[in-house]
Amino acid sequence: MSAVQVLTPEPKEAADRAKREAMEVAEAARETEWKHPSFAAELFAGRFRPDLVLPFPAQSDEDRRRGDEYLARLEVFLKENVDADEIDRTGEVPPRAIQGLVDLGCFGMKIPKEYGGLGFSQTNYNRAMQLIGSHCGSTAVWVSAHQSIGVPQPLKLFGTEEQKRKYLPRLAQGEISAFALTEPDVGSDPANMQTTAEPTPDGSAYVLNGEKLWCTNGCVADVIVVMARTPSVVVKGKERKQITAFIVEKTMPGFEVAHRCEFLGLRAIQNGLLRFKNVLVPKENIIWGPGQGLKLALITLNTGRLTVPAACTGMAKQCVRIVRRWASERAQWGGPIGKHDAVAGKIAEIAAGAFAMDAVTWLTSGLADRGGQDIRLEAAMAKLFCSETAWKIADDTLQIRGGRGYETARSLSARGEPGIAVERMLRDARINRIIEGTSEIMRLFIAREALDWHLRVAGRLLDPKTPAGAKVKAGLKALGTYARWYPAQWLYWPGGHSALGRLAPHFRYIEKASHRLARAIFHLMAVHQAGLEKRQRVLARVVEIGVDLFAAAAACAYAHHLRDSSPAELADLFSTIARRRIQANFRALWSNDDRASYRAARDVLDGKHTWIEKGVLLP
Numbered sequence: 001m002s003a004v005q006v007l008t009p010e011p012k013e014a015a016d017r018a019k020r021e022a023m024e025v026a027e028a029a030r031e032t033e034w035k036h037p038s039f040a041a042e043l044f045a046g047r048f049r050p051d052l053v054l055p056f057p058a059q060s061d062e063d064r065r066r067g068d069e070y071l072a073r074l075e076v077f078l079k080e081n082v083d084a085d086e087i088d089r090t091g092e093v094p095p096r097a098i099q100g101l102v103d104l105g106c107f108g109m110k111i112p113k114e115y116g117g118l119g120f121s122q123t124n125y126n127r128a129m130q131l132i133g134s135h136c137g138s139t140a141v142w143v144s145a146h147q148s149i150g151v152p153q154p155l156k157l158f159g160t161e162e163q164k165r166k167y168l169p170r171l172a173q174g175e176i177s178a179f180a181l182t183e184p185d186v187g188s189d190p191a192n193m194q195t196t197a198e199p200t201p202d203g204s205a206y207v208l209n210g211e212k213l214w215c216t217n218g219c220v221a222d223v224i225v226v227m228a229r230t231p232s233v234v235v236k237g238k239e240r241k242q243i244t245a246f247i248v249e250k251t252m253p254g255f256e257v258a259h260r261c262e263f264l265g266l267r268a269i270q271n272g273l274l275r276f277k278n279v280l281v282p283k284e285n286i287i288w289g290p291g292q293g294l295k296l297a298l299i300t301l302n303t304g305r306l307t308v309p310a311a312c313t314g315m316a317k318q319c320v321r322i323v324r325r326w327a328s329e330r331a332q333w334g335g336p337i338g339k340h341d342a343v344a345g346k347i348a349e350i351a352a353g354a355f356a357m358d359a360v361t362w363l364t365s366g367l368a369d370r371g372g373q374d375i376r377l378e379a380a381m382a383k384l385f386c387s388e389t390a391w392k393i394a395d396d397t398l399q400i401r402g403g404r405g406y407e408t409a410r411s412l413s414a415r416g417e418p419g420i421a422v423e424r425m426l427r428d429a430r431i432n433r434i435i436e437g438t439s440e441i442m443r444l445f446i447a448r449e450a451l452d453w454h455l456r457v458a459g460r461l462l463d464p465k466t467p468a469g470a471k472v473k474a475g476l477k478a479l480g481t482y483a484r485w486y487p488a489q490w491l492y493w494p495g496g497h498s499a500l501g502r503l504a505p506h507f508r509y510i511e512k513a514s515h516r517l518a519r520a521i522f523h524l525m526a527v528h529q530a531g532l533e534k535r536q537r538v539l540a541r542v543v544e545i546g547v548d549l550f551a552a553a554a555a556c557a558y559a560h561h562l563r564d565s566s567p568a569e570l571a572d573l574f575s576t577i578a579r580r581r582i583q584a585n586f587r588a589l590w591s592n593d594d595r596a597s598y599r600a601a602r603d604v605l606d607g608k609h610t611w612i613e614k615g616v617l618l619p
């Protein structure tokens with residue numbers, strides 16, 4: 001199954017070719033080698049593995065102490081030097097605030113100590129990102145784009161010792177970096193990349209030409225990792241497109257910041273359209289080798305994605321604080337608004353959601369620090385879950401604040417009320433559902449990985465291009481595997497999970513639902529066969545069930561680790577709410593309006609309903 005399915009009225013042949021190319025590029029860039037299994041992948045295959053999340057991968061005491069000491073200093077600095085509302089209003093993070101963060105080592109948190117950074121664990125880095133994200137979205141993005149996806153991350157993973165020695169100390173000490181993948185015609189689908197890098201005749205360098213769009217930190221970056229197309233190679237008689245990653249310095253002639261972009265939120269990020277005109281890049285600036293660029297970008301995003309959940313959780317926790325105070329003090333219709341059932345329901349969901357986000361963030365961070373485990377799925381699920389939940393929480397918080405939620409902090413302060421910036425938080429939160437993989441693409445990515453086990457068992461059988469003889473052979477092989485696997489999805493000995501105390505019933509539910517999910521995937525594949533890849537909304541429900549099971553498991557495991565009754569109450573509430581969604585999604589796998597609404601969408605695209613656009617002012 002490909003990670004790409006489009007709904008655009010292109011000529012069929014061209015669309016098929018573009019899709020096939022996109023598929024091949026995406027498939028070639030997948031990571032496939034891991035030592036330990038993924039908890040989430042096992043869930044989809046009907047194998048609930050509590051041992052992969054219990055004991056909870058917590059920080060060591062020493063690592064925690066290091067983080068505590070740093071966070072205390074960072075908090076004081078943010079309070080005294082980073083005025084989030086002023087930054088939002090002016091669209092600038094003041095240079096002295098950036099310099100102060102550099103002096104605190106904030107831009108080198110993820111850079112190893114031997115290269116002049118702080119060498120933080122993923123957990124301590126994310127704790128700092130949560131703190132910054134809770135205070136100022138724009139500042140958080142400056143710091144995060146630099147080292148979650150900017151040059152330090154791919155260099156750490158794939159750079160040569162020489163490259164690390166050359167760049168990492170500079171990047172720890174104040175040079176800013178960025179990550180440039182997106183182009184005007186290349187968003188979710190990198191196969192279509194237009195930026196090119198042609199080798200010079202003597203092979204000592206590459207000549208870079210093209211444009212990169214929405215590059216965060218790009219307007220101020222000293223060093224940028226740029227993905228570009230290098231000449232294709234022929235593998236087994238077939239042309240294979242090559243994408244290569246280059247380190248580009250702003251001082252290289254031909255590099256230009258063509259435009260600084262302005263957005264709904266994150267108004268002080270330095271995000272721009274970058275232009276490369278015959279930029280000569282030495283071949284020593286290639287990271288990981290020619291043709292490895294897309295894989296590098298996707299692997300960088302796999303771990304880079306762990307930061308979005310932390311920043312979102314920081315914002316969600318602010319929301320808990322805001323609604324707790326406001327819904328107690330604001331009285332309407334004879335009592336505090338928090339006592340009215342409709343508002344109480346929102347408050348409970350905000351608190352439970354924030355706790356689950358916290359659990360998911362620390363679980364994925366802890367798994368990353370423990371190492372050796374395939375956490376691509378967990379990272380993608382964490383990004384999807386936390387960005388979507390943060391948006392819902394920000395929206396509900398605004399609703400609870402009523403008119404004040406819609407008013408800017410500056411205006412509130414000017415008329416003598418506390419300047420609580422919920423509208424800014426809402427604006428800032430929206431982008432998380434788009435950057436580093438949109439929610440739709442995350443669902444496709446998760447679905448691809450979720451189905452991986454089945455595709456390995458029955459992929460050749462489902463592939464219409466498999467010759468008849470090979471199909472029979474593949475069918476017999478799949479039959480043998482499924483003959484053992486399928487009955488085990490019905491007949492299994494459930495665990496008691498009694499160590500979880502009051503949360504044990506949720507673990508029992510997750511185990512049962514994991515078997516049900518695995519059976520559902522099998523049934524869906526049997527019914528839709530190769531056509532399942534086109535049923536994106538069916539796949540999205542499969543993914544949403546998996547994400548809710550994962551988040552509930554994280555919440556219960558984290559509450560168990562915290563050994564306190566209050567987290568257990570929130571884990572219990574979150575799991576109960578998630579179970580309701582899971583049940584609804586199971587039902588909708590088979591009973592939905594997907595086909596009818598797909599037809600309606602085609603009609604809209606074909607112009608059949610243009611009459612609905614009448615009566616409005618046309619631009």
Ligand SMILES: Cc1cc2nc3c(=O)[nH]c(=O)nc-3n(C[C@H](O)[C@H](O)[C@H](O)COP(=O)(O)OP(=O)(O)OC[C@H]3O[C@@H](n4cnc5c(N)ncnc54)[C@H](O)[C@@H]3O)c2cc1C
Nearest residue numbers: 004005179180181182187188214215216435436438440441
């Ligand atoms: C503030 C901001 C910061 C950014 N920072 C960076 C950065 O630092 N570096 C960088 O390289 N890029 C960056 N980006 C780009 C960002 O990653 C892209 O916006 C994102 O990948 C989506 O691409 P797109 O906007 O072109 O949307 P498109 O790919 O055009 O998608 C449009 C819509 O169609 C959906 N869609 C697309 N394909 C499919 C499909 N196959 N199936 C179902 N739905 C689909 C998408 O989910 C989306 O809803 C940034 C963007 C913004 C706005």
